[in-house]
Amino acid sequence: MNKKLIAQSFGKASNTYEKDAPVQKWTAGFLAEVIKGLDLDQPVDCLEIGCGTGFLTQEMKTLFPHANWLITDLSADMLESCRARIGDNVSYQVMDGEHPALDRKFDLIVSSLAFQWFQDLESALKGLSDLLKPGGRLVFTTLGQETFQQWRDNLNQQGMAVGLHDYPPLEDMQKIAIKGCQVNFDRQKRLQPYENGIAFLRALKMIGAQAPQPGYQPLLPGQMRKVIKALEKSGSCAMTYDILVGTITKEA
């Protein structure tokens, strides 16, 4: 993972993100409902990782308006977009959530659709769990293995390399054990329709999510035309989002 490239891609997209992010918006609302359902006893110190333009931040400010929120993102531009939406009654920090430089503990850590950009998710979850107070919760969504399966299948059938990142299967995540914590994983699948393959790739670019696997050689124009045509022939261009929902609870 080239973190500089990831931050640049999302930074460039900070003004176009919301127009092309219906799944991200839905997911933030869904995650807020999951968090509401946990019946937390008014958390005091709260951290968000990978806030983007603030879909989840907005939900969290409504749910826990009196908490001390530290809102973070790898991209300074994304953080500024979030600040423009939410205002200055929370704290902001540019930070790599995979290696948080924080010496405080939190009652609640939240994140929506940012952890799929981590290099080593399991180690990161262990590190973030260390930042929880006793009884604290880390609640998040990330992408699972079946995400964009239709695009992957299409390229595989044509013998072409897939530039999309690989995501973990739910079953692997459910095996994660963290000392002193209860770990739970679930999934929600969303099928998002796109006009065609180009519209799908354009949407990834508009939200800043186009940084490919390290070492990936982009498709040549002729290869790209073949892939787009094959998708058109299949009759629909809908992409699966395999959304994994994790809840980690530190023992009291």
Ligand SMILES: C[S@@+](CC[C@H](N)C(=O)[O-])C[C@H]1O[C@@H](n2cnc3c(N)ncnc32)[C@H](O)[C@@H]1O
């Ligand atoms: C798909 S967006 C999701 C944004 C927002 N949470 C939402 O639901 O709309 C991913 C965000 O994660 C941020 N991000 C990527 N890698 C990160 C990292 N290692 N640490 C913190 N933020 C990261 C990106 O800059 C981007 O703003």
